[in-house]
Amino acid sequence: MSERYLQIDKVRMVFDTRKGPFCALEEISLDIHAGEFVSLIGHSGCGKSTLLNILAGLLRPTGGHIVLAEREVTGPGPDRGVVFQNHSLLPWLTCFENVQLAVERVFRTTEKENAVKERVHRALELVQLGNAQHKYPHEISGGMKQRVGIARALSIEPKVLLLDEPFGALDALTRAHLQDELMRIVAATGSTVLMVTHDVDEAVLLSDRVVMMTNGPSAIIGGVLAIDLPRPRERIALAGNRQYVGLRAELLEFLYRKQMREAA
């Protein structure tokens, strides 16, 4: 079961547009193990976010199906935690209330109010925002907002965490800091993660496997790169690591040599 925790089986996505059908994903098949961290990388417009949205249940695939922990995914649901690129916090709720909204949805029926609040606290502590919990989103920085987004996604104890370019809108330093945080959190919680990114370093640093997608339309998986660097990983130590440099070069080679012609 662990071998095929999340199965993406021959998923195909065709959008009906005014100019006729547009094939975003030709056929994508991928199995993800429990506790694995997988990144989807590709040029913008390659359909990687489309695939993530299908997994989240926000889009219904034209063909194929998705099985998560032996149950078919047919729509959105709290068994998957989604972190959106632009944090998507509700501006009229405090950080605490934003997370609480998710926790109440999942645990209110089985747990007492105190237990629910305790879960919200723990989620915010996990992302080190314990003392900002009563602030509103507009009162905190972009990096902190994204932390709340991660706390919200993790608070519901999802079977899989789906991250859609989670650090894309942040400055380089904040991004590096949050990547380290994410590694720590994932190691602590043993989460299964699928992350969409277009950042080569981010993909190599965080992932167990990097799935490289070809340019759309009709995107397919162009290759899968196993990142067997030992954990815990340390970005400064890795910068000079020959294996790291090699993996990074391989990804760059794929993105900028093999895929560039069509992207240009």
Next chain:
Amino acid sequence: MSARPVIVHALKPQPVEGAGTGPAEESTRLHPAMNQASAAPEKPLYVRTRAPEWLPRLLAPVIGLGLFVVLWAIIAKSGGRLPDPVSTWHSAVEVFSNPFYKKGPNDQGIGWNVLTSLGRVGIGFGLAALVGIPLGFMIGRFRFLSDMAAPVISILKPVSPLAWLPIGLMVFKAANPAAIYVIFVCSLWPMIVNTAVGVRHIPQDYLNVARVLNLSEWTVFRKILFPAVLPYMITGVRLSIGVAWLVIVAAEMLTGGVGIGFWVWDEWNNLNVQHIIIAIFTVGIVGLALEQAMILIARRFSYE
């Protein structure tokens, strides 16, 4: 964006140290530099040599009002029957010295007249909110309803509310409910339209949050739809109250009874032009107060 010139400024005194540091260090250094600038010794001198900033802001409206009164006095002096500001002021002092007297149904103090009008606006507007806001939510949420309602609203919205008065008189066979009904009709459209626009403009991101969590419809309404639409709704309410206050004066001129509009008409029949001018100012000031109150409420519910 605005931080960029400040960073350049902060780095200038120590360019050697500043080279090669990351933005985080730059921004920490930025604060002492800014504090220095604000604590510079010439700051108190500025205060002494230049008038404080609030003075022109306060003076401008006073000058504007003053010019208005002067212009009014000149026009009044140059003939015609327009009363001059001074006599109007004396008359106003007299009117407002006893605003709540009652000498029969058609002769009451200005306070009663204003309150009666406000009461009609309140009831008509309240009913319109009860109908218009839920209707706006439904029209905004369901495409089919929106397409259904669009032609009716488009045709009826530009109609002067007073055109509805005869129908109101016919149906209710009384002046007071007819006036309330006119307020209801004219308040309705801005509330429906703004609420519907608000619902349609809810960012997809918020709805995606609701979808991935599989929230119940009721939770979506309470936690996402309603707060997201509230600013639009308040704009609708503000426009409605503005229109209602405009319309009530006209409606009461036609229906009679008690009310500031009727008072204007009554004083016209008495040829008491000073009272008409007093009524105009009263209507203006009450309208302004309503508007400001709504802006205050709107500010309370803006999230940015």
